[in-house]
Amino acid sequence: MSNRVSFALILIAFFVLTACNSTGGTRSEYVAKDAKAADINMRLGLNYMQRGDYKIALEKLEKALKQNPNLSSAHNTIALLYQYLGENDKAEEHFERAVQLEPDYSEAQNNYGVFLCQQSRYDEAEKRFLKALENPLYASAALAYENAGLCTEKAGATDRAEGYFRKALQMAPRLPKSLLKMASISYQQQNYLQARGYIQRFQQAASWTPQALLLGIKIETKLADKNVVSSYKLILRSRFPDSDEMRIVNQGLVE
Numbered sequence: 001m002s003n004r005v006s007f008a009l010i011l012i013a014f015f016v017l018t019a020c021n022s023t024g025g026t027r028s029e030y031v032a033k034d035a036k037a038a039d040i041n042m043r044l045g046l047n048y049m050q051r052g053d054y055k056i057a058l059e060k061l062e063k064a065l066k067q068n069p070n071l072s073s074a075h076n077t078i079a080l081l082y083q084y085l086g087e088n089d090k091a092e093e094h095f096e097r098a099v100q101l102e103p104d105y106s107e108a109q110n111n112y113g114v115f116l117c118q119q120s121r122y123d124e125a126e127k128r129f130l131k132a133l134e135n136p137l138y139a140s141a142a143l144a145y146e147n148a149g150l151c152t153e154k155a156g157a158t159d160r161a162e163g164y165f166r167k168a169l170q171m172a173p174r175l176p177k178s179l180l181k182m183a184s185i186s187y188q189q190q191n192y193l194q195a196r197g198y199i200q201r202f203q204q205a206a207s208w209t210p211q212a213l214l215l216g217i218k219i220e221t222k223l224a225d226k227n228v229v230s231s232y233k234l235i236l237r238s239r240f241p242d243s244d245e246m247r248i249v250n251q252g253l254v255e
Contacts, residue, residue, distance in 0.1 A: 038068035045077055057081060072102040076111060083115055091115060103131070106138035114147055122155035142172035149181060158185065176206035183215055192222045208235060210245035217254055 041064035048057035061078040064071060079094035095112040098105060113128030129148035133141055149164035162185050165178040172178075183198035199216045206212075213236040220228040236246055248254065 034067045035071075038064040038071050038074065040064075041067065042071060042074040042077060045074070045081075049077070049081060054081060054085065070101055072098045072105050072108065075101065076105065076108040079108075079115070080111060083118075088115075088119065099128075099131075104135050106132040106135045106144070107140070110140065110144045110147060113144075113151070117147070117151035117154065120154075122151055125151045126155075142168045142175060145171065146175055146178050149178065153181065158188075161185075173201070174205035176202055179205060180209075180212055180215070183212075183219070187215065187219055187222075190222075192219055195219045196223065208239065210236060210240040210243040213240070214245040214248060214254070217249065221254055 041060045045057045045060035045064060048054070048060060058078070058081060061074055061081065064074040065078065068074070075094040075098035079091045079098060082088070082091035082094065092115065095108065095115060098108040099112060102108070109128045109132035113125040113132065116122075116125035116128060126148055129144050129151070132138060132144045133148075138144065145164045145168035149161045149168060152164060153161035162182070165181050165185070168175055168178045169182065179198050179202040183195045183202060186192070186195035186198060195215075196219050199212065199219060202212055213232050216232045217229055217236070220232065233249055236243070236249060240246055
């Protein structure tokens with residue numbers, strides 16, 4: 001996982017609110033207006049984050065939380081922003097608040113897990129991913145399984161990681177990271193035909209990377225398919241001539 005968060009944010013259509021004066025409103029009406037304004041500012045914060053205007057995004061999200069301190073989506077979003085900005089203490093504070101307010105908020109649980117994994121807090125991270133997966137309506141369950149796999153693999157628990165990657169691919173058969181990880185695990189297990197299958201599926205689902213090509217070269221070397229090895233080397237040389245993987249191939253270090 002990258003140290004910088006990749007924001008997968010949805011484009012939001014905004015409408016202009018016309019300001020108007022009101023008199024004699026009840027307290028519940030004012031609370032409702034604050035809640036609505038908080039939601040609007042949270043959405044504005046998302047929009048500014050997507051545009052890369054992080055200062056304005058932070059202002060909008062802070063305003064949203066001032067208007068409604070219990071808006072879990074605003075806590076989750078500002079946590080992602082603080083994570084991106086490297087302010088980890090603040091990020092954790094808001095992730096924690098988001099899941100306290102709404103334990104079934106799977107997106108926040110998953111995001112919190114990614115954050116914890118980046119801090120090498122692998123056991124805590126895995127628990128967050130599993131908590132996210134308790135919600136049967138969670139639309140991004142495949143990604144939570146994949147994140148759990150990536151994190152447990154970092155922790156050295158390859159067997160558990162394999163199980164998570166398999167579950168991710170059962171739900172979303174074209175997940176590139178999970179396909180590549182399963183190809184690598186299969187190679188390490190000396191199951192070269194299975195590894196070939198995963199690499200071929202990766203090729204159909206995503207663009208080649210230097211890492212995938214090198215793994216493909218290793219697999220096909222074990223399977224003694226010189227034609228495919230030559231093909232992968234040619235692609236690596238033409239697309240990634242300055243990569244570390246090309247250097248490994250040129251130096252004859254492929255096992």
